[in-house]
Amino acid sequence: MKLVTYRASVEAAARLGVLDGDLVVDVERLAASQGESLPATMLGLIDLGRPGLETLRACLDAAQGRHKPGTATALANVRLLAPIPRPRKNIFGIGLNYVEHVAESAASLDTSKDLPKQPVVFSKPPTTVIGPGDAIEHDVRITKQLDWEVELAVIIGTTARRIRREQALEHVFGYSVMIDVSARDNRRAGQWIFSKGMDSYAPFGPVIVTADEIPDPQVLDLWLTVNGVEKQRSNTRHMLFKVDDLIADISTGITLEPGDIIASGTPEGVGAGRTPQEWLKPGDVVVATVEGIGTIRHPVVDATPED
Numbered sequence: 001m002k003l004v005t006y007r008a009s010v011e012a013a014a015r016l017g018v019l020d021g022d023l024v025v026d027v028e029r030l031a032a033s034q035g036e037s038l039p040a041t042m043l044g045l046i047d048l049g050r051p052g053l054e055t056l057r058a059c060l061d062a063a064q065g066r067h068k069p070g071t072a073t074a075l076a077n078v079r080l081l082a083p084i085p086r087p088r089k090n091i092f093g094i095g096l097n098y099v100e101h102v103a104e105s106a107a108s109l110d111t112s113k114d115l116p117k118q119p120v121v122f123s124k125p126p127t128t129v130i131g132p133g134d135a136i137e138h139d140v141r142i143t144k145q146l147d148w149e150v151e152l153a154v155i156i157g158t159t160a161r162r163i164r165r166e167q168a169l170e171h172v173f174g175y176s177v178m179i180d181v182s183a184r185d186n187r188r189a190g191q192w193i194f195s196k197g198m199d200s201y202a203p204f205g206p207v208i209v210t211a212d213e214i215p216d217p218q219v220l221d222l223w224l225t226v227n228g229v230e231k232q233r234s235n236t237r238h239m240l241f242k243v244d245d246l247i248a249d250i251s252t253g254i255t256l257e258p259g260d261i262i263a264s265g266t267p268e269g270v271g272a273g274r275t276p277q278e279w280l281k282p283g284d285v286v287v288a289t290v291e292g293i294g295t296i297r298h299p300v301v302d303a304t305p306e307d
Contacts, residue, residue: 001056002207002294003027003174005042005085005131006078014081015040018056019207020065023072030059033068042084042208046157046173046258053210082131082204083176084155088259090123092250093180093196097240097265104273119241119249122192124180124263128202132296136181137200137303138282143183146280146300149266150224150232150288152217153178154243155208160256168244171256174208175217177290178263179224179298181280184272200303202263203286206294214292217243221291222267226284231274234267241265 002019016039017024027045031038036055039045045052096102096116130136138146157173181201186194214220223233241249246262271278280286282302289295 001053001060001210001213003042003045003083003210004207005081005083007081008073008078014085016042016045017078018060019075020060020067020072022075023067024075024078025060025063025067025072027056029071030063030067031055033071034059034062043088043259046155049158049258080132080206082129083206083208084204084259084261085129085131087126087129087261089257090125091128091178091202092260092262093122093124093192094241094246094263094265095120095122095192098234098238098267099240100234100238100268102240104268104270115240119246121250122196124193124197124202127199128197129204130200130202130298132203132205134203134298135200135301136203136280136286136298137198138280138300139303139305141304142198143185144279145184145272145277147182147184147271148224148226148231148280148286148288149180149182149270150222150290151178151180151263151266152220152222152236152243152290153204154217154246154262154264156247156256156260156262157211157258159258160247160251163248163251165244165248168247169211169217171247172211172217172243173258174210175214175290175293176204176208177206177288177293177296178261179203179286179288179296180263180266203288203296203298205296209293220293222289224269224286224288226278226280226286231271232267232269236264238267239265
């Protein structure tokens with residue numbers, strides 16, 4: 001299933017939906033129309049675990065595409081938001097997780113040329129998240145080196161604490177697309193959170209694809225363009241630490257909880273690694289895609305306050 005958070009009008013509250021062809025079916029209203037009960041938010045559904053997904057699948061199967069009035073809206077008539085508009089915790093970011101990106105970062109960002117022996121973990125605050133079509137903010141007072149990174153986002157479905165790698169994918173709720181926006185000139189003494197964690201630096205969406213539809217997250221093409229020019233293209237099989245490695249490693253010391261998000265790293269082709277280096281500027285449009293999930297498109301806007 002492809003799950004979304006949507007708004008039917010400017011004034012309407014954000015609600016949980018599931019895509020059925022070119023329709024967004026409201027999950028809570030679909031369930032109610034069949035005498036069932038499901039939540040109106042993505043986090044609420046994640047908290048229900050497998051029983052919630054099973055109920056939703058049963059409701060969709062029973063409807064057979066013939067949805068009662070008030071339960072479905074044309075996708076073209078709604079606005080999609082970030083699937084989890086406000087994560088409960090910081091996003092777990094993974095640095096230097098594709099071999100070629102390790103090499104380009106060593107050449108341009110003064111990171112080590114040696115492959116990491118353990119995942120490099122940083123975080124992005126919940127306030128970084130923006131939804132499909134929202135603007136990436138560029139404040140020239142803060143950064144002149146705004147960069148892009150396309151990533152597979154992993155959404156945790158059940159609590160994972162000190163788990164083995166072989167069990168890790170059992171804890172995944174689903175997958176999405178994320179752009180890890182980075183201000184390269186704000187890596188303070190090697191600490192990345194300000195560089196990676198400013199407002200609007202985590203474009204996220206357009207959907208969460210449930211894990212049953214992506215049994216192997218290590219076979220997905222991913223790519224990114226800026227102003228229609230391809231900058232990144234790779235496949236998740238090139239990750240140094242696979243999704244199950246990342247979940248197992250983080251869970252050794254930090255409990256992963258339902259709704260937690262892991263941004264699993266980016267391949268080569270970032271602006272800092274290009275010759276000459278390239279940086280995002282107001283007026284640019286960044287488009288990121290992960291195979292089988294979807295595409296997000298984001299303009300870059302000038303957010304520099306007036307004096």
